[in-house]
Amino acid sequence: MTDLSAEVSALPDRSLLVLDDDAPLRTRLGRALEQRGFEPTLVGSVQEAIAAVKVKAPAYAVLDMRLEDGSGLKVVEAVRDARPDAKIIMLTGYGNIATAVQAVKAGAVDYLSKPADADDVVRALLARGDAPAPPDNPMSxxxxxxxxxxxxxxxxxxxxxxxxxxxxxxxxxxxxxxxxxxxx
Structure with a gap:
């Protein structure tokens, strides 16, 4: 965790948008990412996320794919429009190839299945174009x-x-x- 925290601390802009309709998960993930040096804004719906992006476009985003009020892909587009250099990670409990392709085409840089460890999320956010390493504990x-x-x-x-x-x-x-x- 210390190596990742040092890398995050060195970033010029550590603003992070976390979108998930599962409140306990959102809170835990936000807290874990904050401990690693990010400055998270936590939201629970597509509308809240789009409003937050209009107020301040984040440098990083961790977005849930399926939400009660729509798709996280709408938020990917909003973040891309507001800040083309933002790094976006899609997070979902229902991963499949079709949605992963959709997410990447929309502008996400990576796609992680829940439950994702905070360190895995940070590694994906900090990846510099290399293929991410396989997870230490993939789902069976x-x-x-x-x-x-x-x-x-x-x-x-x-x-x-x-x-x-x-x-x-x-x-x-x-x-x-x-x-x-x-x-x-």
């Missing part, structure tokens, strides 16, 4: 599968039959999976 394949099932279940308004149909699995199998705890 079981966890990725479970996250995907949860997302589809949520998109189907918690309808087990519809979720099973979309995932092409038996309804009872899905019910057993949903009854278990999330894998690590």
């Amino acid at each position: 394949a079981d966890r990725v599968r479970w996250e995907h099932i949860q997302r589809v279940y949520e998109l189907c308004n918690h309808n087990v039959s519809e979720t099973a149909r979309r995932l092409n699995m038996h309804r009872r199998t899905l019910q057993r999976i949903l009854a278990k705890r999330a894998p690590r």
Whole structure:
């Protein structure tokens, strides 16, 4: 942490926008990034984020992809318009290749899956064009599968039959999976 904190302290502008609709996560991440030297502004919606960007365009941004009032991609565009040199990281619990491509095309420099460690976020923000190193503790394949099932279940308004149909699995199998705890 000290090496990263020293690098962050050397930055000319440490302003950082953190957008996530999960308040506890947003607060924890904001606090951790502040301890590492950033000056975070924490917001919980697309509208709040766009308003914050109009007040002061941040040098860095960590944005959630899917929010209750829209997509974090709108905020990527707002930050890019206000400050083309800003480094933007997309953060999401439901990572897939299509949304990663969308985020990068919109102007994000990296795309991290939740739960992302604060040090991973800082490394991604400080990366200088090199491909980032693989994470020390990536999600297991079981966890990725479970996250995907949860997302589809949520998109189907918690309808087990519809979720099973979309995932092409038996309804009872899905019910057993949903009854278990999330894998690590």
